[in-house]
Every structure is written in C-alpha cells, then in structure tokens.
Amino acid sequence: MKYLLPVCLFFSSTLLAQNIGDRKFVQEVATVYSIEQGLPAGPVDKIYWKDNTLTAQAKGTSYTFQDESWVPATGKSPVRNIEKAPVPKGTRVLAQARYKNSWAVGTDQGLYLYEGKKPVKLYPADSRYSWSLRNVAALTVDSQGRLWFGADEGVGYLDGKQWRLFTGKEGLPYTKFTCAAAGPNGTVWFGTERGAIVAQNDFFRYRASRRWLPNDHVLDIAVQPNGTAWIATRGGISRIEPREMTLEAKADYFTNQVETRHNRMGFIAQNELTKQFQIESSQVAISDNDGMYTAMYGAAQAFRYAATGSAKARELAIRSFRACKWLVDITHEPGFPARVIIPADWHEPVNEQYGREYNKKRQATDPQWKDIYPRFPKSKDGKYLYKIDTSSDELAGHYFFYGIYYDLVAKTEQEKQEVRQVVGDITDHLIRHGYKLTDHDGKVTRWGDFSPEYFSSVYGYDQRGLNSMMMLSFLNVARHVTGDVKYDAEAKKLRDTYQYHIFALHPKEYFPAENVVPWDNNLCLMSLYGLLKYETDPALLLMYRQSLENAWLHISKQKNAFWDTIYESLADEFTRLVDQKAFARTDLFPENHLYAPSVVKTHYRAANHPAYILENLQKIPLDLIGYTMHNTHRLDVVLDGTPGQSEDMGWRTDGLALPVDERAHVRQDRDGFALNASEGDGYSEHEGTFFLLPYYMALYHKLLDR
Incomplete structure (x- = not known):
C-alpha cells in the first residue's frame, strides 16, 4: 500500500525546468449546497450527470443545477435509466454494476458475478487476505475496466484475474458503504455512512466533516468527466472539484484572504463568523497572541521579499514590524510587549469579561493563574486598551520576526535602528x-x-528546558541585531552559573502527556531558529544541533510544513559548517574528545523527508474555517497508547499524522496527532499565514526542489 501519494500532478516534462512555485498541482475545493441554494431540507436521495445536465432527486422532486443554484425541474428532465440486475436466490441486493457484458451483484450474502443466467459467488483473495464477503453495498467499474467493491471486510478490485484487497492496515479509512462511482484515470469514489472515500493509485483520501460535506451520511455520488464529484447526502449536496493550481497562486489567494478579512489595524489574527460556516459574516476579532501571529505573518512576507523581490511583500513586512513594535511602545514600561491593542470603544467589554470573577475561575484549575486587574489597561493617550499578562508565546514571535526582518527587510540605517531599539x-x-x-x-x-529561581521551583521545573533555550535564543538575537556584547555576557552568565545551555539540550517536554502541548513545539522550533542561526561558538553549536534533533524527532511524524522547514533549514546550515571544518578543532570538549565527532557524525545531515513539506503545502485547504472533525472511528488510525494520553490522539497505520486536509488543523501551533478536534466549530476563519509562512520560508531556503 502506498501511503505517500505524489500530490503534485505535473502536466508536462518541460515543467521540470519551471520555478517550483509555478508548477501545477491539483487542489481539491469543496462547495456545499443546501436550502439557501434551492434544495429542500433533509436528504438528497439521488444525483446523476446525463446529457451535460446535473440532476438531483429529493422528496420526490427532480432538481437541476443552474448558475450555482438548484432549480425544480420543469418539463422533461434527463432520466437515469437503471436496469435491474437479477437477484441471487436468498439474498438482498445492495449494489449492482455492468461488468464485461454481464452483471456483478452485491448482496447482503456476498458478491456474485453472472455467467449467463447463473450467479457465481466470488471469494476475493490476494497475497494477504481471503474473504467471504458480507454486505457488498458498493460496486462500480472504473475507467480501466476494473471491478471495485466495498463490503464489511474492506475494499477490493478485480484487475483481469487478480484481486487487490484493502483494509485499514492498507489505508482504508472506513467501511459501512452506501454507494460507489467511477471517475477519470482509474479514480473511484465510495460513499459511506460517515463520509466519502476517494481511491486513486491504491491510495485513499477521506472526505468528511463540514469542510467537505453538508452531512457525513452519503446517499449517492456522480462524477463528471473532468473529475468533479457531486455527493448527495442526508443534508444537502457537496461539489468537490479538482482545480489546477500553483503554489504562487495559492500564496496570492491567502495573502488576499489575510488582507481582506484578518487585518485589524495592522494586527493579524483569526476572525469571527456571526453565522456558522458563512465567510460573508466574518468580522475582525482579537486573539490571545496578536503579536505572535502578526510576527509570523510579517516573517512570511520578509521571506517572500527575500525570495521574490516583491515590493508589496516588503511593504507588508514593514507594516507588520510597526504593529509588533507598537505593542511594545504602548505599555507601562519600555520593553514590555502587550498581547493585543484595541480601540478604547471596542465592542466587547473586555475588562468585565476578564475581571476578578474570571480570574477566580481560572485559578480553580490553574493555581498559578494571575489575578490582575485591569487586564486591558488604557493607553496614556486614552485612545486604546492593551492586554497584558504577556506570555512566552509573544516573545517567541517577536524575536523570531525581528532577526529575520533585520536581516532581510531593513535596509536604511533608520530601519535598522528601529529594530535595534525594540x-x-x-x-x-x-x-x-x-x-x-x-x-x-x-x-x-x-x-x-525565564529566571533560575523559577526553574528550581515546583511550579517551573517542567519549563526549565524550553525557557532556558528560549532565553539564550533571545540573547543571541539581541546581540546579532544590536551588536552589543553585553548580551553575550548575560548569556555566558546564564550558562556558567545556571547551566542554561545544559537545560537547553532538553528543549521541550516529552512526558507526561499532560505536559506536552503543541504550542510549545512552535515556541521551541521558532526559538531554535534564532539560537542556532546567530550562534558563533562551535561547541555551543554542537550542543544546540543536538537540541534541535531532540525537539524535531518528537514531532517529526506530524508532517507540519513549518516545523519541518525550520528543522531542515537549520540542519542544512549545520551540514555546511561541518563541510567547512568548523568543528575540526581538537580543543572542543577537552574532557571528552569523542563528543564533538560523535555529534558531527550523527547529525551531519537533516533526517526529515523534504517531500513532506511540499505535500503538506499542496494539501492545505483553501478553506481555513475551523471545523469540528472526528477521526477516532477510522480503520486506518492507531490510537496513542502513551500512559496518561487522551483518548483522541493517534496517527495513521504508517506511523504518520493524517493528511492535513483530513484533520481539524488550521493553525501552526496545533497537534497533528489530534484525531478529534475543533477550532471554533465553524464560527471562525483562520489566517492564511498557516500556508504563507512555511511556503515562503521553504522557498527562501530552497527546500522545495528536493
């Protein structure tokens, strides 16, 4: 079974010479139709494509598709003539298909193939399985002449005289089939009681939840010659169409999405939908970490500018920098960054919402929760409110962006001085x-x-590795940007007196499960970028390279394009330094001369799969509404058996996270192993930085052509 489908569909060998951003691939896009588009409430029983007309049947009425609406058919509409197959004695027919001038019939008792008038029961078998089928509810013949079935046991096809059979172990997501339909190029769509499944090149894609369907119970499927699938469900119709797209076109789409719906006074964050699933109802909102998310968008535009020379990208990066700097300049004391800035007449009563009662409730589950009021003080000029109790998330975003902005965008002395100041x-x-x-x-x-006292306390011991590494990273960025050696002296004190560099070898928590949170992966990888990029001491670089590997291995199976890009870019730089003999000195770690060559040998090259970055970028949906998605029922997942782990964590049977378009993953700081998850239950749309940052960062570091 092939688990890594080449998702980039090339249309000409000449494309090999094209820029990676201009190569075409197939982007699946879903559109949902229900009452608002003319359909009656409830199930749509049948759907079919005939004589270039799409017809659906619901509640005894036929509807035709016209100008993105469903219109009750008037006069004579195309009729789908369905021949009735013979019924094997003692069975109940569930599906039928014409196969080689005869009938294949799926029943509750198995699969039958008629030889003349005689039904012959088939017992599919290959090198792995031998089945006596039950409830064969899906049958179709694909464009290559292969007979496909879906039954309780799994899916299979007959190619000539050879069977090929699939279960969850081979990547089949679900059974409980309801129908099947063939598409072009050997593609087959299956309907089930919990979503639709696409079979292509012995690989399965799962299309479920409101991201793809109005209702997961599929009743019928029709596929157009161009591969567009129309799926009738118990709650309406979905169109899933394959669109040719390029990464550059996708980046343009997401930049427009951010600028149109996610820009609030220069700050970038998710928005709110006043009507569930309806983009037209979006309104700007605040997050808990506007600074971090604005910094990530700014970093994306900085990498874009460096990779493409786009003047617009530079403009957006500068605007993002000014917004982040404003968060620092507005507060009570120089150098304290606010989380959020909003106008004083903001429509939500934030200080009442986050008042004393709120703090007491939070302290019931988090004894360290801070009882501070007001949580949104007023600015000195009285025009704005800004949110305090700022976290390490904000700092990680600020420092990550400032180093990148200083190196790639700031040109004039004034621009550079602004970065030095903040x-x-x-x-x-x-x-x-x-x-x-x-x-x-x-x-x-x-x-x-980030203090030594905190790390030695019962409250902060578990933050010691991450926060030690982050503090050293902040000091490295500060020394690089400002040129002030006092920050080197501070870092040396933290290393020599408090062993921060030793703690940094364990740069995040791995166990117990309750201490392992996905946003720490974000903080960790983003901070490691500044730590390694600006470190000049070869001994420390060896230690930090080991730290990078420790952090990345823990999340290496999640197929997160952003984390993989940070890891590979830093690992490649380490390879370059090794090739330049940067670690060939014999005075490194004199107490153990074997340590340096061991690290060099073990971590000489990046250990990731570069193809996963491209696959993830192509699979990220254009629709970034935060849907609720459930995957624990799937046959192709293995639950995480780590002691103390929640019951909805797991991965595919190949050990990798589910594809990004099959999970509720629309933010970088989320866990790819979360099988059941939600990001607003359809009442929020998330910013396209989710695609833009890993794409432009990977483009800048030349990681997409590998």
Whole structure:
C-alpha cells in the first residue's frame, strides 16, 4: 500500500525546468449546497450527470443545477435509466454494476458475478487476505475496466484475474458503504455512512466533516468527466472539484484572504463568523497572541521579499514590524510587549469579561493563574486598551520576526535602528527584572518567567528546558541585531552559573502527556531558529544541533510544513559548517574528545523527508474555517497508547499524522496527532499565514526542489 501519494500532478516534462512555485498541482475545493441554494431540507436521495445536465432527486422532486443554484425541474428532465440486475436466490441486493457484458451483484450474502443466467459467488483473495464477503453495498467499474467493491471486510478490485484487497492496515479509512462511482484515470469514489472515500493509485483520501460535506451520511455520488464529484447526502449536496493550481497562486489567494478579512489595524489574527460556516459574516476579532501571529505573518512576507523581490511583500513586512513594535511602545514600561491593542470603544467589554470573577475561575484549575486587574489597561493617550499578562508565546514571535526582518527587510540605517531599539528594549526589560516579563503590578506574568529561581521551583521545573533555550535564543538575537556584547555576557552568565545551555539540550517536554502541548513545539522550533542561526561558538553549536534533533524527532511524524522547514533549514546550515571544518578543532570538549565527532557524525545531515513539506503545502485547504472533525472511528488510525494520553490522539497505520486536509488543523501551533478536534466549530476563519509562512520560508531556503 502506498501511503505517500505524489500530490503534485505535473502536466508536462518541460515543467521540470519551471520555478517550483509555478508548477501545477491539483487542489481539491469543496462547495456545499443546501436550502439557501434551492434544495429542500433533509436528504438528497439521488444525483446523476446525463446529457451535460446535473440532476438531483429529493422528496420526490427532480432538481437541476443552474448558475450555482438548484432549480425544480420543469418539463422533461434527463432520466437515469437503471436496469435491474437479477437477484441471487436468498439474498438482498445492495449494489449492482455492468461488468464485461454481464452483471456483478452485491448482496447482503456476498458478491456474485453472472455467467449467463447463473450467479457465481466470488471469494476475493490476494497475497494477504481471503474473504467471504458480507454486505457488498458498493460496486462500480472504473475507467480501466476494473471491478471495485466495498463490503464489511474492506475494499477490493478485480484487475483481469487478480484481486487487490484493502483494509485499514492498507489505508482504508472506513467501511459501512452506501454507494460507489467511477471517475477519470482509474479514480473511484465510495460513499459511506460517515463520509466519502476517494481511491486513486491504491491510495485513499477521506472526505468528511463540514469542510467537505453538508452531512457525513452519503446517499449517492456522480462524477463528471473532468473529475468533479457531486455527493448527495442526508443534508444537502457537496461539489468537490479538482482545480489546477500553483503554489504562487495559492500564496496570492491567502495573502488576499489575510488582507481582506484578518487585518485589524495592522494586527493579524483569526476572525469571527456571526453565522456558522458563512465567510460573508466574518468580522475582525482579537486573539490571545496578536503579536505572535502578526510576527509570523510579517516573517512570511520578509521571506517572500527575500525570495521574490516583491515590493508589496516588503511593504507588508514593514507594516507588520510597526504593529509588533507598537505593542511594545504602548505599555507601562519600555520593553514590555502587550498581547493585543484595541480601540478604547471596542465592542466587547473586555475588562468585565476578564475581571476578578474570571480570574477566580481560572485559578480553580490553574493555581498559578494571575489575578490582575485591569487586564486591558488604557493607553496614556486614552485612545486604546492593551492586554497584558504577556506570555512566552509573544516573545517567541517577536524575536523570531525581528532577526529575520533585520536581516532581510531593513535596509536604511533608520530601519535598522528601529529594530535595534525594540529588541534592546525587550531584552533589557527581561534582564532588568531578573529574566522575567513584569506587569504593571510589578509582578511576573503567568507564562513569562525565564529566571533560575523559577526553574528550581515546583511550579517551573517542567519549563526549565524550553525557557532556558528560549532565553539564550533571545540573547543571541539581541546581540546579532544590536551588536552589543553585553548580551553575550548575560548569556555566558546564564550558562556558567545556571547551566542554561545544559537545560537547553532538553528543549521541550516529552512526558507526561499532560505536559506536552503543541504550542510549545512552535515556541521551541521558532526559538531554535534564532539560537542556532546567530550562534558563533562551535561547541555551543554542537550542543544546540543536538537540541534541535531532540525537539524535531518528537514531532517529526506530524508532517507540519513549518516545523519541518525550520528543522531542515537549520540542519542544512549545520551540514555546511561541518563541510567547512568548523568543528575540526581538537580543543572542543577537552574532557571528552569523542563528543564533538560523535555529534558531527550523527547529525551531519537533516533526517526529515523534504517531500513532506511540499505535500503538506499542496494539501492545505483553501478553506481555513475551523471545523469540528472526528477521526477516532477510522480503520486506518492507531490510537496513542502513551500512559496518561487522551483518548483522541493517534496517527495513521504508517506511523504518520493524517493528511492535513483530513484533520481539524488550521493553525501552526496545533497537534497533528489530534484525531478529534475543533477550532471554533465553524464560527471562525483562520489566517492564511498557516500556508504563507512555511511556503515562503521553504522557498527562501530552497527546500522545495528536493
């Protein structure tokens, strides 16, 4: 069974010479039709394509598809003539198909092939399985003449005289079939009671949830010659069409999506939908980490500018930098970044929503939750409110972006000085307060403590590895941007006195399960980027390369394009340094001369699969509404058996996360192994940075042509 489908469909060998961003691939796009488009409420029983007309049947009425609406048929509409197959004695017919001038009949008792008037029961078998079938509810013949069936046991096809059979072990997501339809190029669509399945080149794609269907119970499927599938369900119709697209066109789409629906005063965040699933009802919203998400968008545009020279990208990167800097400039003390800035007349009563009662409720589950009020102080000019109790998430975003912006976008001395100022202000604030983000009440924020005392406490021991590494990264970025060696001195003190570099070898939590949260993966990888990129000491680089590998291995099976891109870009730079003999010195780690050559040998090359980055980018849906998606019922998943792990975590039987378009994954800081998840249940749309940052970063680092 092939688990890695080549998702990029090339249309000419000459495309090999094209820029990767201009090569065409197939992007599946779903459109849902229900009452608003003219269909009656409830099930649509049949759908078929005949005489270039699409017809659906619901509640005894025929509807034809015209101008994106369904119209009750007037006069004579195309009729689908269905021959009735003979019924094998003692069975109940569930499906039928014409096969080689005869009948294949699926029944509750098995699969039959008629030889003349005589039904012969078939017992499909290949090198792995031998089946006596039950409930053969799906039958069709594909464009290559192969007979396909769907039954309780699984899926199979007869190619000549050879059977090929599939279960969950081979990637089949589900059974409980209801119908089947053949498409072009050997493609077959199956309907089930919980979604639709596409079989192509012995690989299965699963289309379920409101992202793809109005209702998961599929009743009928029709496929047009161009591959567009029309799926009738118990709650309406879905059109899933294959569109030729390029990565550059996809990037343009998402940049427009961000600028049109996710830009609030220069800050980038998810939006809210006042009507479930309806993009037209979107309104700007605030997140808990506007600074981080704006920084990530700014970094995407900075990489875009460096890779393409786009003047518009530079403009957007500068705007994002100014927004992030504003978060720092507006607060009570130089260097303290706010989470959010909103107008003073914002439509939500935020200080009432996040008042004393809110804090008490949070402390019931989190004893360290900070009881601070107001959580949204007013700016000095009285025009704005800004959110405090800032976390390490914000700092990770700021420092990640500032180094990239300084290197790739800032050109003039004034532009560079602006970066030096804000980086210096934040870093000096942390140093001045003992490596703590300190609020307007003079106390550390809930998630902003990077101090040695915190790491030695019962409350902060589990943050020691991540926060030690992050603090060293912040100091590396500060020294690189400002040129001030005092930040090197601070880093040396943290290493020599408090062993921060040793703690950084364990840069995130791996166990117990309750301590392993996906946003820490984001903070970790983003901070490792600045840590390794700006480190000059070869001994520390060896240690940090080991830290990078430890962090990445834990999430290497999630097929996250952003995390894989950070990892591979840093690992490639390490390879370059090894080739330049940067670690050939004999005075590195004199207490053990074997350590340096061991790290060089073990981690010389990146261990990821570069093709996964491209696959993930192509599979990211154009629709980034946060749908609720369930996958624990699937036959092709294995539940995570880690002690203490929640019951809805797992991966495909090949050990890799489900494809990104089959899981509720529309933000970078989410877990690809979450089988049941939601991101707003259809009441929010998420920003296209989800695609833009890994794409432009990978393009800049030349990782997509491998």
